[in-house]
Amino acid sequence: MHPLNQKMKVDLILIPLLLLVCDEILTSMAVTRLYPFGQSEGDQLLLKNDDQSSGSVPISIPFPYFDQYHNSLFVSREF
Numbered sequence: 289m290h291p292l293n294q295k296m297k298v299d300l301i302l303i304p305l306l307l308l309v310c311d312e313i314l315t316s317m318a319v320t321r322l323y324p325f326g327q328s329e330g331d332q333l334l335l336k337n338d339d340q341s342s343g344s345v346p347i348s349i350p351f352p353y354f355d356q357y358h359n360s361l362f363v364s365r366e367f
Contacts, residue, residue, distance in 0.1 A: 334363065334365045336365075339364075339365075339366060340364070340365045341362050341363060341364040341365065342362055342363040342364075343362070344360045344361075344362060345360055345361050345362065345363060346359060346360045347359060347360060347361060
């Protein structure tokens with residue numbers, strides 16, 4: 289058997305196996321460990337209306353966007 293063909297066979301087995309392992313790791317992580325969220329953290333719910341958005345929401349770390357730094361954002365809900 290040609291060495292390249294053998295490597296391709298190994299890759300065809302290892303790549304899906306690696307993807308399965310990564311998927312298991314990511315899905316087993318609790319989302320709450322990544323970033324605290326919810327009404328208990330001061331979050332507010334948007335009503336289920338089309339094209340609804342929040343008021344200006346202050347953020348603690350300014351972020352650059354189109355050559356300007358922003359210290360607030362809007363949350364929008366589109367259906």
